[in-house]
Amino acid sequence: GYLEKDAIRGNDTFVTFDEIMKQAVQNEVDFVLLGGDLFHDNKPSRKTMHCCMEVMRKYCMGDRPIVFEILSDQAVNFSHSKFPWVNYLDSNLNISIPVFSVHGNHDDPTGADGLCAIDLLSCAGLINHFGRSRSVEKLEISPVLLKKGNTRIALYGIGSIPDERLYRMFINNQVTMLRPREDEDGWFNLFVIHQNRSKHGATNYIPEQFLDDFLDLVVWGHEHECKIAPVRNEQQLFYVTQPGSSVITSLSPGEAVKKHIGLLRVKGKKMNLQKIPLQTVRQFFIQDVTLSEHPDLFSPEQPNVMLKVMAFCQEKVEEMLEEAERQRLGNSLTPEKPLIRLRVDYSGGFEAFNTMRFSQKFVDQVANPKEILHFIRHREAKDNIKGKETPPQNENFVINHITPCRSKTVKALFVFGTQFKIFWMKTRSIKGMKVIVRILHLPSDVQSRLYKATGTLSVSEKNE
Numbered sequence: 001g002y003l004e005k006d007a008i009r010g011n012d013t014f015v016t017f018d019e020i021m022k023q024a025v026q027n028e029v030d031f032v033l034l035g036g037d038l039f040h041d042n043k044p045s046r047k048t049m050h051c052c053m054e055v056m057r058k059y060c061m062g063d064r065p066i067v068f069e070i071l072s073d074q075a076v077n078f079s080h081s082k083f084p085w086v087n088y089l090d091s092n093l094n095i096s097i098p099v100f101s102v103h104g105n106h107d108d109p110t111g112a113d114g115l116c117a118i119d120l121l122s123c124a125g126l127i128n129h130f131g132r133s134r135s136v137e138k139l140e141i142s143p144v145l146l147k148k149g150n151t152r153i154a155l156y157g158i159g160s161i162p163d164e165r166l167y168r169m170f171i172n173n174q175v176t177m178l179r180p181r182e183d184e185d186g187w188f189n190l191f192v193i194h195q196n197r198s199k200h201g202a203t204n205y206i207p208e209q210f211l212d213d214f215l216d217l218v219v220w221g222h223e224h225e226c227k228i229a230p231v232r233n234e235q236q237l238f239y240v241t242q243p244g245s246s247v248i249t250s251l252s253p254g255e256a257v258k259k260h261i262g263l264l265r266v267k268g269k270k271m272n273l274q275k276i277p278l279q280t281v282r283q284f285f286i287q288d289v290t291l292s293e294h295p296d297l298f299s300p301e302q303p304n305v306m307l308k309v310m311a312f313c314q315e316k317v318e319e320m321l322e323e324a325e326r327q328r329l330g331n332s333l334t335p336e337k338p339l340i341r342l343r344v345d346y347s348g349g350f351e352a353f354n355t356m357r358f359s360q361k362f363v364d365q366v367a368n369p370k371e372i373l374h375f376i377r378h379r380e381a382k383d384n385i386k387g388k389e390t391p392p393q394n395e396n397f398v399i400n401h402i403t404p405c406r407s408k409t410v411k412a413l414f415v416f417g418t419q420f421k422i423f424w425m426k427t428r429s430i431k432g433m434k435v436i437v438r439i440l441h442l443p444s445d446v447q448s449r450l451y452k453a454t455g456t457l458s459v460s461e462k463n464e
């Protein structure tokens with residue numbers, strides 16, 4: 001429902017949602033997995049809710065048999081629901097494609113009843129809302145256990161939580177992912193999370209290293225840039241796929257990356273993720289220009305500099321429009337008018353001009369005529385501002401709460417001064433009070449260096 005009232009872009013989200021669900025049918029998927037933020041607004045409009053239900057009813061209901069089983073206790077997986085079982089096993093519903101989703105930060109639970117927009121879809125039998133927790137201090141995640149043939153998937157999820165709070169829960173060791181009792185290592189462990197992945201501040205993101213290393217694939221929601229090809233986290237040895245949003249909501253470079261959905265095939269512990277490009281997503285082109293880099297064309301002192309700059313900008317926009325048209329050729333599903341953004345760095349004595357008249361020229365050709373141009377001043381070298389984190393040295397810190405993870409990796413909480421930090425370490429040796437660790441996660445560039453550390457060690461559980 002993003003920009004649903006916009007005359008040009010108003011239907012974009014609905015059209016693309018339709019395309020995605022149509023792909024699910026055409027590819028005969030077993031189920032659809034959403035990473036949260038199905039809705040843009042916490043209280044979606046009647047039109048948005050109606051469009052969404054229409055698409056889901058059209059594609060997700062029918063006689064096609066569902067061939068996977070659920071082995072976990074559904075009353076636990078869907079305990080917050082009035083109908084705590086998966087929709088396709090409801091005898092009053094005829095589901096052909098079950099949809100599983102966690103909630104995002106846009107459509108998170110609110111109000112005294114703690115309901116969110118996808119709970120309405122859940123109550124209507126169209127969606128299976130999982131990854132919901134009651135406590136704000138502690139998370140215990142019970143996976144939905146799925147089985148088809150010899151392949152078994154343990155599906156974990158955490159619906160969106162404020163990043164700082166979840167960060168703190170991880171630091172305090174309050175996030176537990178429960179493992180299946182039988183044949184723990186025989187499962188493909190799939191985890192859906194909806195949090196900041198890129199670092200916005202010290203604690204308002206979730207480092208991948210916080211996540212358990214028994215996972216096989218992490219589906220990272222929330223982030224809009226499509227980085228869907230699974231990337232291996234070399235420390236945790238799992239893969240991360242970031243599908244990105246299906247609609248462009250900000251005119252920033254990350255959104256200009258071609259949008260895809262993923263068709264995930266899992267067999268035993270093996271997986272393959274096929275990228276499927278979305279055809280209906282509006283094109284978006286963004287370009288940066290720095291006026292001071294073109295002394296041959298204009299300089300701030302010239303009497304008619306503004307006209308020259310305008311003509312220059314116009315030329316750049318026209319270039320992007322031509323490129324958009326070239327790429328759109330032969331694809332009838334792609335909307336005609338692209339999104340265009342030109343970021344103009346006007347530092348060095350230039351003046352910004354009124355964009356109204358400029359926009360008029362493109363009013364029939366672009367989807368965002370009012371916001372084509374964005375004037376910016378030379379960006380400061382931000383790197384110098386950030387302070388560097390100091391790695392723990394040989395003194396005055398305490399390691400406690402060591403928990404064994406896998407083989408020689410341990411998770412430890414360092415306390416030095418009043419600072420709390422959690423680090424993942426490869427243990428070289430734990431002998432008495434001496435610990436030699438290789439620190440695997442540090443926020444700055446000191447990563448992966450070997451530190452010798454001596455301190456007071458209190459081991460809550462013995463490693464190895």
Ligand SMILES: [Mn+2]
Pocket residue numbers: 036037104105106194221222223
């Ligand atoms: Mn989000």
